[in-house]
Amino acid sequence: MINKLIEKIQKxxxxxxxxxxxxxxxxxxxxxxxxxxxxxETLEGAAEAIWxxxxxxxxxxxxxxxxxxxxxxxxxxxxxxxxxxxxxxxxYCREKGLVVIGDVKRGDIGSTSAAYAVGHLGxxxxxxxxxxxxxxxxxxxxxxxxxxxxxPFIEVCKEEKKGLFILVKTSNPSSGEFQDQLIGGKPLxxxxxxxxxxxxxxxxxxxxxxxxxxxxxxxxEQGKALRKVxxxxxxxxxxxxxxxxxxxxxxxxxxxxxxGAIVNSSRGIIAAYRQEAYAKYGExxxxxxxxxxxxxxxxxxxxxxxxx
Amino acid sequence: MINKLIEKIQKxxxxxxxxxxxxxxxxxxxxxxxxxxxxxETLEGAAEAIWxxxxxxxxxxxxxxxxxxxxxxxxxxxxxxxxxxxxxxxxYCREKGLVVIGDVKRGDIGSTSAAYAVGHLGxxxxxxxxxxxxxxxxxxxxxxxxxxxxxPFIEVCKEEKKGLFILVKTSNPSSGEFQDQLIGGKPLxxxxxxxxxxxxxxxxxxxxxxxxxxxxxxxxEQGKALRKVxxxxxxxxxxxxxxxxxxxxxxxxxxxxxxGAIVNSSRGIIAAYRQEAYAKYGExxxxxxxxxxxxxxxxxxxxxxxxx
Numbered sequence: 114m115i116n117k118l119i120e121k122i123q124k125x126x127x128x129x130x131x132x133x134x135x136x137x138x139x140x141x142x143x144x145x146x147x148x149x150x151x152x153x154e155t156l157e158g159a160a161e162a163i164w165x166x167x168x169x170x171x172x173x174x175x176x177x178x179x180x181x182x183x184x185x186x187x188x189x190x191x192x193x194x195x196x197x198x199x200x201x202x203x204x205y206c207r208e209k210g211l212v213v214i215g216d217v218k219r220g221d222i223g224s225t226s227a228a229y230a231v232g233h234l235g236x237x238x239x240x241x242x243x244x245x246x247x248x249x250x251x252x253x254x255x256x257x258x259x260x261x262x263x264x265p266f267i268e269v270c271k272e273e274k275k276g277l278f279i280l281v282k283t284s285n286p287s288s289g290e291f292q293d294q295l296i297g298g299k300p301l302x303x304x305x306x307x308x309x310x311x312x313x314x315x316x317x318x319x320x321x322x323x324x325x326x327x328x329x330x331x332x333x334e335q336g337k338a339l340r341k342v343x344x345x346x347x348x349x350x351x352x353x354x355x356x357x358x359x360x361x362x363x364x365x366x367x368x369x370x371x372x373g374a375i376v377n378s379s380r381g382i383i384a385a386y387r388q389e390a391y392a393k394y395g396e397x398x399x400x401x402x403x404x405x406x407x408x409x410x411x412x413x414x415x416x417x418x419x420x421x
Numbered sequence: 422m423i424n425k426l427i428e429k430i431q432k433x434x435x436x437x438x439x440x441x442x443x444x445x446x447x448x449x450x451x452x453x454x455x456x457x458x459x460x461x462e463t464l465e466g467a468a469e470a471i472w473x474x475x476x477x478x479x480x481x482x483x484x485x486x487x488x489x490x491x492x493x494x495x496x497x498x499x500x501x502x503x504x505x506x507x508x509x510x511x512x513y514c515r516e517k518g519l520v521v522i523g524d525v526k527r528g529d530i531g532s533t534s535a536a537y538a539v540g541h542l543g544x545x546x547x548x549x550x551x552x553x554x555x556x557x558x559x560x561x562x563x564x565x566x567x568x569x570x571x572x573p574f575i576e577v578c579k580e581e582k583k584g585l586f587i588l589v590k591t592s593n594p595s596s597g598e599f600q601d602q603l604i605g606g607k608p609l610x611x612x613x614x615x616x617x618x619x620x621x622x623x624x625x626x627x628x629x630x631x632x633x634x635x636x637x638x639x640x641x642e643q644g645k646a647l648r649k650v651x652x653x654x655x656x657x658x659x660x661x662x663x664x665x666x667x668x669x670x671x672x673x674x675x676x677x678x679x680x681g682a683i684v685n686s687s688r689g690i691i692a693a694y695r696q697e698a699y700a701k702y703g704e705x706x707x708x709x710x711x712x713x714x715x716x717x718x719x720x721x722x723x724x725x726x727x728x729x
Contacts, residue, residue: 134533137547145548154548186533190540191547192554196504220563221526222593225442225494232498239445239499240453240462246500255528257565258591259598283566285530290567290616291609296602301609305599 114250114275115318115325115347118212119372121179127411128367130214130349131174131403132379133202134184135163139384141396144169160194163187166399167202170383171209173400174407180212182349182377203249214349215249218280220262227265235269251276253327253349256305260312267312267324276323276347281306281339284329284352302328302335306342313346321373322346328366330358330376337365340373348374354381354410360417371418382406422558422583423626423633423655426520427680429487435719436675438522438657439482439711440687441510442492443471447692449704452477468502471495474707475510478691479517481708482715488520490657490685511557522657523557526588528570535573543577559584561635561657564613568620575620575632584631584655589614589647592637592660610636610643614650621654629681630654636674638666638684645673648681656682662689662718668725679726690714 122128137145137159145162152158171181183206188199206213219229233252236243254266254277266277282292282302292302306326313322322345328336330352340348348366352358353376366374385391385406386399394402430436445453445467453470460466479489491514496507514521527537541560544551562574562585574585590600590610600610614634621630630653636644638660648656656674660666661684674682693699693714694707702710 136532136536149548154550156545156547156552156554159545159547184529184533184536186527186529186536186540190536190545190554192540192552193501193504193508195540195554196501200501218529218563219494219526221492221494222591224444225492228444228492228494228498232494232500232503237464237467237498239464239467240457242462244464244500246464246498246503255526255563255565257563257588257599258593259595259600261593261595262591280565283530283570285566285569287567287569288530291565291613292567294604294609294612296604296609301599301602301604304602308598 114212115321115323118179118347118375119318119321121212122372122375125177125179126415127178128372128375128414129178129407129410130180130182130375130377131170131178131382131407132182132184132216132351132377133167133170133383134187134379135166135383136187137162139380140166141386141399143397156191156194159191160198164198164201168205169400170403171206173404175209175211177404177407177411178211180214180375181206182214182216184216184379200247203247207250212251213249214251214253214278215247216253218253218255220255220258222258223261223265226262230266230269234266234275235273251278253278253280255280256308260308263312267316270323271316276325278325278327278349279305279309281309281326282328282332282335284331288329303338303342306339309346310343313343317345325349327351330363333362333365336363340365340368344368349377350374351377354378360413363414364417364421367418376414378410382410422520423629423631426487426655426683427626427629429520430680430683433485433487434723435486436680436683436722437486437715437718438488438490438683438685439478439486439690439715440490440492440524440659440685441475441478441691442495442687443474443691444495445470447688448474449694449707451705464499464502467499468506472506472509476513477708478711479514481712483517483519485712485715485719486519488522488683489514490522490524492524492687508555511555515558520559521557522559522561522586523555524561526561526563528563528566530566531569531573534570538574538577542574542583543581559586561586561588563588564616568616571620575624578631579624584633586633586635586657587613587617589617589634590636590640590643592639596637611646611650614647617654618651621651625653633657635659638671641670641673644671648673648676652676657685658682659685662686668721671722672725672729675726684722686718690718
């Protein structure tokens with residue numbers, strides 16, 4: 114799957130990922146009204162609204178981008194109906210040829226991590242049959258529990274040719290509270306980064322490892338350092354746009370080959386129609402606003418990479 | 422909810438929680454066969470099997486125990502159908518008067534943590550209505566992202582009178598890889614424990630805070646130290662029984678009032694019928710074996726607390 118991701122990045126010339134994190138507040142009124150007319154103001158109605166919203170954004174952007182990253186929390190908040198919309202979104206994006214990064218941030222002790230890995234990336238055995246539960250291509254994983262919480266994910270990835278992005282340095286303001294603490298002179302995130310590099314060594318595609326890392330766009334200096342710590346790991350970079358990151362801040366997340374990072378924008382793309390820059394499209398044409406925002410983001414990052 | 426938990430612990434004299442982590446391999450053949458006869462060897466069939474398994478164990482133990490802890494990964498591995506079985510289990514246990522600790526180990530950046538909090542402990546707004554998605558009483562939370570990943574959970578708990586158990590020192594063998602690293606002479610888990618105490622200070626029930634911690638039974642020395650760091654926090658203690666913890670190792674997780682900890686056993690209770698000690702019940706009567714295992718666990722912990 115890492116090979117497919119790289120192939121798609123090279124084909125689109127767009128090392129970006131669209132974060133499908135549909136808060137109901139982002140969904141235009143006419144989509145919500147139609148869904149509620151059919152299902153009522155219910156969890157089913159909300160799930161239908163976010164699914165229709167996602168579908169339009171995917172339809173308007175899939176030819177420009179290599180990957181999407183649905184954030185499962187935004188679906189999970191609507192209970193079972195929300196989870197159905199998540200699964201529908203994953204399946205639809207894969208049908209469209211997109212690489213799907215499930216932003217699930219799971220992580221537990223061994224046998225429990227194995228169950229998460231099976232549910233999101235692998236297949237579960239039922240009697241003599243096997244089934245894929247959610248079937249994303251990549252998943253994000255929380256490293257707090259250490260190697261035996263991560264390895265069951267790696268095993269499933271190896272078997273299924275899928276991949277991981279492990280949280281190393283997250284984009285939020287208080288990420289430093291624990292992640293920046295110095296351990297023998299090195300911040301914790303660097304220690305985690307070293308582990309990611311180690312886990313990744315034996316799990317490589319053609320040029321990069323399928324064990325990647327998450328490093329926030331909001332911490333470019335740390336990104337620069339971590340790039341060197343994990344030379345063969347792809348870095349998933351959240352925090353572009355709405356959270357403050359810009360193309361020029363992100364060049365050091367990439368290797369000299371122009372690869373090695375994939376930059377995520379969620380709100381900046383999916384709620385583009387609410388920004389002044391894209392207001393001209395109007396709420397009705399929110400998908401076109403998202404397409405324009407994707408084009409601008411690609412140009413920003415491409416420009417920054419060419420200028421370095 | 423922390424008051425209800427304490428009240429139920431005092432009434433049952435059982436500071437324990439039954440972990441409802443139903444691997445299909447634990448579910449007796451006759452339960453699986455019946456479910457597959459009705460739904461086929463499908464995800465629906467597997468979900469029915471684990472639900473019937475859970476129901477029998479709850480029916481046979483609910484009068485002895487204050488709480489259950491369903492581990493969501495074991496349901497999530499079966500996709501949407503598994504999530505339905507999770508929700509059914511949560512609802513049934515609450516109907517039976519049990520406190521339900523959703524072992525979900527969620528955690529993300531601010532707005533995303535808020536979505537998880539709403540989905541598991543709170544209510545989500547849809548138009549003019551509100552709905553509870555999963556509606557557990559407590560949830561476990563991963564602290565790696567720091568305060569702004571945890572606070573949205575705390576806010577929902579405050580509003581809904583629910584609670585958290587935050588991962589401090591987990592029970593697995595490699596938990597020390599990051600959690601034991603020394604930061605200014607103190608292990609990371611102690612730093613997290615101090616934060617749990619701080620977060621808990623302003624969020625108290627009558628005697629204890631509703632912001633608790635997870636500390637593994639397999640690390641009794643660390644439990645003793647953390648008990649002092651977080652005097653007002655309830656400690657959820659996994660790792661009893663199958664993972665190696667015994668009652669006498671656990672006395673220091675409790676305060677002098679006999680409260681402050683709740684010990685979880687999963688496999689040791691729900692798959693008791695497969696242990697030599699309870700083999701006499703037979704596979705058919707797996708619920709009775711679980712009840713006997715609960716009684717033995719309560720006696721072990723009570724005895725250890727009385728002997729100290």
